[in-house]
Amino acid sequence: MQSPSASASSHALPTAAHGIPTSPVNVERLRSRVDTALAAFLERQAGTLEGVSRDCGPLVESVATLMRGGKRLRPAFCYWGWRGAGGDDGDPITRAAAALELFQAAALIHDDVMDGSDSRRGMPAVHRRFASLHRGQGWRGDGDRFGLAGAVLAGDMCLVWTDELFAASGLPIERLEAARPLFNRMRTELLGGQYLDVLGQSLPEDEDPAADIERARHVIRYKSAKYTIEHPLLIGGTLAGAGEELLATYSAFGLPLGEAFQLRDDVLGVFGDPDETGKPAGDDLREGKRTVLVAMAMAAANPAQADVVRRLLGDPRLDAESIGVLRGVIEDTGALDAVERLIDELTATALKALAEGPVAGPARDVLEQLAVAATARAR
Amino acid sequence: MQSPSASASSHALPTAAHGIPTSPVNVERLRSRVDTALAAFLERQAGTLEGVSRDCGPLVESVATLMRGGKRLRPAFCYWGWRGAGGDDGDPITRAAAALELFQAAALIHDDVMDGSDSRRGMPAVHRRFASLHRGQGWRGDGDRFGLAGAVLAGDMCLVWTDELFAASGLPIERLEAARPLFNRMRTELLGGQYLDVLGQSLPEDEDPAADIERARHVIRYKSAKYTIEHPLLIGGTLAGAGEELLATYSAFGLPLGEAFQLRDDVLGVFGDPDETGKPAGDDLREGKRTVLVAMAMAAANPAQADVVRRLLGDPRLDAESIGVLRGVIEDTGALDAVERLIDELTATALKALAEGPVAGPARDVLEQLAVAATARAR
Numbered sequence: 001m002q003s004p005s006a007s008a009s010s011h012a013l014p015t016a017a018h019g020i021p022t023s024p025v026n027v028e029r030l031r032s033r034v035d036t037a038l039a040a041f042l043e044r045q046a047g048t049l050e051g052v053s054r055d056c057g058p059l060v061e062s063v064a065t066l067m068r069g070g071k072r073l074r075p076a077f078c079y080w081g082w083r084g085a086g087g088d089d090g091d092p093i094t095r096a097a098a099a100l101e102l103f104q105a106a107a108l109i110h111d112d113v114m115d116g117s118d119s120r121r122g123m124p125a126v127h128r129r130f131a132s133l134h135r136g137q138g139w140r141g142d143g144d145r146f147g148l149a150g151a152v153l154a155g156d157m158c159l160v161w162t163d164e165l166f167a168a169s170g171l172p173i174e175r176l177e178a179a180r181p182l183f184n185r186m187r188t189e190l191l192g193g194q195y196l197d198v199l200g201q202s203l204p205e206d207e208d209p210a211a212d213i214e215r216a217r218h219v220i221r222y223k224s225a226k227y228t229i230e231h232p233l234l235i236g237g238t239l240a241g242a243g244e245e246l247l248a249t250y251s252a253f254g255l256p257l258g259e260a261f262q263l264r265d266d267v268l269g270v271f272g273d274p275d276e277t278g279k280p281a282g283d284d285l286r287e288g289k290r291t292v293l294v295a296m297a298m299a300a301a302n303p304a305q306a307d308v309v310r311r312l313l314g315d316p317r318l319d320a321e322s323i324g325v326l327r328g329v330i331e332d333t334g335a336l337d338a339v340e341r342l343i344d345e346l347t348a349t350a351l352k353a354l355a356e357g358p359v360a361g362p363a364r365d366v367l368e369q370l371a372v373a374a375t376a377r378a379r
Numbered sequence: 380m381q382s383p384s385a386s387a388s389s390h391a392l393p394t395a396a397h398g399i400p401t402s403p404v405n406v407e408r409l410r411s412r413v414d415t416a417l418a419a420f421l422e423r424q425a426g427t428l429e430g431v432s433r434d435c436g437p438l439v440e441s442v443a444t445l446m447r448g449g450k451r452l453r454p455a456f457c458y459w460g461w462r463g464a465g466g467d468d469g470d471p472i473t474r475a476a477a478a479l480e481l482f483q484a485a486a487l488i489h490d491d492v493m494d495g496s497d498s499r500r501g502m503p504a505v506h507r508r509f510a511s512l513h514r515g516q517g518w519r520g521d522g523d524r525f526g527l528a529g530a531v532l533a534g535d536m537c538l539v540w541t542d543e544l545f546a547a548s549g550l551p552i553e554r555l556e557a558a559r560p561l562f563n564r565m566r567t568e569l570l571g572g573q574y575l576d577v578l579g580q581s582l583p584e585d586e587d588p589a590a591d592i593e594r595a596r597h598v599i600r601y602k603s604a605k606y607t608i609e610h611p612l613l614i615g616g617t618l619a620g621a622g623e624e625l626l627a628t629y630s631a632f633g634l635p636l637g638e639a640f641q642l643r644d645d646v647l648g649v650f651g652d653p654d655e656t657g658k659p660a661g662d663d664l665r666e667g668k669r670t671v672l673v674a675m676a677m678a679a680a681n682p683a684q685a686d687v688v689r690r691l692l693g694d695p696r697l698d699a700e701s702i703g704v705l706r707g708v709i710e711d712t713g714a715l716d717a718v719e720r721l722i723d724e725l726t727a728t729a730l731k732a733l734a735e736g737p738v739a740g741p742a743r744d745v746l747e748q749l750a751v752a753a754t755a756r757a758r
Contacts, residue, residue, distance in 0.1 A: 045567060052601050054566040055649075059574055087441050110535060114528035139581035141667075149493040149577040152531065156489060156538060160566040163542045167559060173552050180546060187539040188424060192431035195438055202518035222431050263619035287521075314520070340594050 005276075024369035025076045027362075028089060028354045032095075037098040038067060039092070041165050045157070058133055062126045062154045066105055068276060069121030072263075074100040074232045076370055078253070081236025084363030085246055092170035097241060099166035102231055106158035107190060107227075113151045114198060115287050122278040128149035171239060171350045179238040184232035201314075204263065209299030216258065216292040223260025224265070245294025249357025253367070257350035260343045261374045266291040267339060270327060283321035288314020292342075297335035305329045347375050382473065395499075403748035404455045406741075407468060413454045414475040416470070417446060420544050424536070437512060441505045441533045442446035445484055448500030448657060452640075453479040455749055456633070460615025463742030466624055471549035475618060479547035479611055485537035486569060492530045493577060494666050501657035506530035513590035541566075550618060558617040560589075572601025579669045582695075596638065597670040603644070604637025628736025632746070634727035639722045640753045645670040646718060649706060661702035669692020671721075676714035684708045695702045726754050 042064050049056035050302060056287050075097035084095045111117070112125035119125055124132065130150025134143035166183065167176060196219045206212045233250040242250075268277050269284030277283075284291065294313065298306060308329050312322050330336050354367055404410050421443050428435035444495055454476035460470045490496070491504035498504055503511065509529025513522035546555060570714060575598045585591045612629040621629075647656050648663030656662075675690065677685055683746065687708050691701050696743065709715050733743065 048564065048567050049571045052568055053575055053597070055578055056571045059571065080687050106535070110531050114524075116524070134581060140583060141581050145493075145495070145575065146581055148572070152489050152493055152534075153574050153577075155531075155535075156485070157567065157570050159535060159538045160542075160563070160639055163539075164563045164566075173556065177552065184539070184543045185427065186541075188427050188536065189431055191539070192428045192435045192438065192535050194434055195532050196432055196530070198525065198532075199434055202513060202525055204519060218432070276476070324640055 021077055024069075024373050026070050026364050027369075028079075029092070030076055030079055031072050031266070033094045034072050034098045034101065035067075037095045037165075038101060041095075041098070041102075042067075045161060058130065058150065059154055061107060062129055062150065063109075063158060064125065065129070066109065066121065066126060067101065068124070068135070070101065070104070072101060073370070073374055074104055074228055076275060077229050077232035077367075078236040080363045080366050080370065081233035081242075081250060081251075082240045083236075084250075084359040084367065085237040085240035085242035086225075086360045087236070087240030089185065093236070093239065094168055096169035096171055096176075097232070097236065099162050099169065100235075102158045102165060103162040103187070103190075106155045106162065107194070109151050109155035111194065113148060113155070114194075117279070117287065119279055119283075122275070125151070126154050130154075139360070144281075171228075175241070177241050178241075179235050182231060182235050182238055186227050186235070189222050189231075190227040193224070193226075197223045201288055205298070210296065212290070212295040212360070213292060213299060216290055216295045220259060220262040220266075220292065221255070224262040225255060228261055229258040230254030246358050249353055249359060252353035253350045253357065255331060256346040256353075257371050257374060259297075260350065261348035263292060263339055263346070264345045266293045267336070267343075270330060271336070281320070282318065282326070285313060285326050286316055286318045287321055292337050293330060295333055296338050297330045297333045300333040300335060300338075301329065305333060311322045343375055347371060390439075392682055402450075403745055403752050404451050406745050406748075407458075408497040409455055409458055409473070410451050412470075413451050413477045413480065414446075414472045416474045416544075417455060417480060418443075420477070420481075420540070421446075424540060437509065437529065437676060438536060439532055441508055441529065441597065441603050442484060442488075442537060444502065444508070445500065445505060445736070446480065448502070448751075449480065449483070451480060452749070452753055453607055456608050456611035456746075457615040458740045459745050459749065460612035460629060461620075462615075463612075463618040463629075463738040464619035464621035465739050466615070466619030471539055472615070472618065475545055475548035475550055475555075476611070476615065478541050478548065479614075481537045481544060482541040482566070482569075482606070484574070485534045485541065488530050488534035488537065491571075491574065492527060492534070496658070496662070496666065498658055499582065501654070504530070505745050509533075540726035554618050556618070557620075558614050561610060561617055565606050565614070568601050568608040568610075572598060572603070573604075576602045580667055584677070588674065591669070592671060592678060595669060595674045599638060599641040599645075599671065600634070603641040607640055608637040609633030613648045625737050628732055631732035632729045632750075633730075634734065635725040636750050636753060639729065642671060642718050642722045642725070643754045645672045646715070646722075649709060650715070660699070661697065661705070664692060664702055664705050665697045672709060672714055672718050675717050676709045676712045679712040679714060679717075680708065684712060720755055726750060 020335065023031070023255070042060055046057070046060040049060060078097035078100055079093060084087070087093060108120055109126045112120055113127050117125050118128055127147040127150065129147070131143040132148030134146040139146070169176070200219050202214060206215070230251055233254045234247055237247055237250055252311065269279070270282060276279050294309065296311060301309065308325060310317060312326050315322070350371055351368060354364065354371070359367065381641070408435065424437040425436070428439060456709055457476040457479055458472060462468070466472060481590050488498055492500055492506050496504050497507055499752060506526040506529065508526070510522040510526030513525040518525070548555070579594060581718045585594070609630055612633045613626055616626055616629055645663065646668070648658070648668065655661050664737050673688065677688060680688065687704060691697060694701070730747060733746055733750070
């Protein structure tokens with residue numbers, strides 16, 4: 001598989017004075033400013049929770065630790081959606097954008113609970129962290145049950161903190177009100193998409209393989225594409241008072257790009273380097289995810305290949321050899337090439353929409369660089 | 380144990396023309412108006428989710444089914460907090476109050492996941508409902524894991540819908556902004572309280588039994604008392620522009636009353652009739668809840684009685700006979716009488732604060748009746 005860093009370096013990213021490429025996420029020092037906003041917010045919440053009890057410390061710590069990782073893609077799309085609509089740089093939009101990172105944290109924490117995933121961003125998943133705390137302290141009862149509870153509550157915290165930080169961003173109330181329908185839609189649609197994703201692992205194989213591919217593509221639009229790129233852009237734009245034409249550009253850019261982003265994530269979930277993905281090699285195969293990649297492999301598989309996939313996919317004890325066998329089927333059926341082509345097509349469609357739309361000033365360039373970064377690398 | 384209905388009927392509840400007592404929750408037809416607001420809101424959300432996929436139907440249905448039960452206590456305290464501050468009757472405050480019922484639904488759904496509870500409000504818990512759907516359809520994979528995921532997402536939906544309905548209530552933005560710090564505090568403190576509750580089941584017994592009683596009382600303030608009564612009152616009052624003296628009255632009334640409410644709930648969890656509680660008899664004993672009732676029993680137990688509690692409490696297979704034995708210990712140690720006295724004292728403290736405070740018009744009477752209903756009956 002093509003290395004994500006090789007792919008990224010083939011495009012002109014902004015370069016710092018000392019010659020090391022700067023991530024487009026950090027143009028205008030956005031990443032560090034988002035992190036500062038998140039740290040200040042979490043410190044305030046830690047104070048509130050300390051008022052409840054000092055014992056609540058691990059709740060905030062688990063969130064803060066998770067947030068040390070991550071690319072801040074969603075805040076970046078929100079911020080540049082704002083700038084692209086003519087909004088000025090400032091701390092209020094940075095805080096509003098940072099709120100999306102809390103929403104992402106909620107989705108990840110609960111996703112890992114639902115999938116029973118062991119790790120995230122190269123660290124133990126939040127429910128594993130709470131289970132370890134329980135065992136380390138020698139507490140009573142079932143450590144896994146405690147871990148589950150801790151992660152359900154930590155994710156809930158991130159959900160309620162999302163709208164708290166968004167509302168407390170300091171942006172004018174009437175602008176926040178204008179963006180609220182999008183903010184609401186983003187949240188409900190993501191949760192619906194996550195449900196479809198879970199359901200997709202449970203439904204029987206469709207007799208028509210093309211229907212399975214279409215279903216998998218539908219799922220990623222809602223469980224990932226929209227809330228990663230389209231909705232952050234639309235929220236940022238609406239906060240700055242964007243007109244209909246610009247918002248239509250953001251959708252025409254964001255939706256295919258979001259799909260390409262998730263397809264890249266799916267490829268990395270099968271072929272990616274654990275150092276890049278923060279998950280063990282082949283983790284998506286072990287969890288039995290019915291991705292577009294898998295659906296395409298099944299559509300093109302001969303009976304023997306299809307049997308291999310049916311037998312191995314979703315086996316939690318899958319070893320390196322079996323992962324190699326599954327990877328082989330995905331490559332031999334042409335599914336990997338087909339998904340790479342789809343990523344390229346979707347990204348090209350997105351970039352064309354961006355080039356043709358009325359996006360202001362430096363935002364156009366940064367959004368183009370973000371598009372490359374989002375489709376070339378692990379989350 | 381004293382029957383809750385006997386206790387309730389010893390106070391003067393409002394009586395309908397045909398002689399059947401009307402619940403104070405339905406004064407001004409509040410209960411049915413809250414239900415109308417919730418039904419309209421859920422129908423709108425069902426539309427949004429149908430746009431994602433028809434397959435999302437069970438998410439909204441699970442919430443709507445859960446909400447058929449429940450007493451609407453939190454909306455009632457919010458509404459009468461508003462009226463007590465001179466607010467006029469109207470649909471906007473009814474919608475804002477109804478949002479608290481969505482918050483309650485989120486707490487219950489996730490609570491049942493964390494506790495592994497089978498039933499709620501006399502029906503299968505939401506995670507059991509999703510597990511049954513999975514089994515009934517003969518889907519692939521683990522039905523319990525699907526049930527867990529469905530309930531995590533349904534609870535997440537209710538959390539994000541809480542602030543959506545609150546913000547979309549139609550109340551003036553500046554009033555909503557004034558109440559927002561309380562709304563935020565309510566949510567974070569409840570989640571902290573739920574964590575303390577889970578932690579309480581895991582921590583070892585304290586060498587000082589009085590410390591265990593104090594810990595249990597601290598937990599119920601945060602996991603139940605505040606978000607059931609004090610915060611809804613304060614939110615309603617603040618929405619109507621209440622002054623400091625009235626808000627202080629609401630706290631002085633709401634906090635002890637909330638504690639009494641949860642102590643009543645704890646008594647019902649051990650001694651209650653399943654028809655009243657919507658949970659199997661002795662469910663809290665089976666789940667091993669470290670309630671004030673249990674902590675008081677341990678504090679007063681002789682060594683043989685303490686051994687019985689240590690051996691039986693939290694055994695998931697506890698049968699009717701063992702439940703009878705545990706109930707016997709709780710009665711024989713005097714813990715039941717002590718908790719009943721504490722409920723009476725806390726309720727009296729609350730009612731005194733209400734009587735002395737500047738609460739407007741009919742709200743004073745209805746709040747008094749709500750206080751009786753909240754401490755006399757199952758949720």
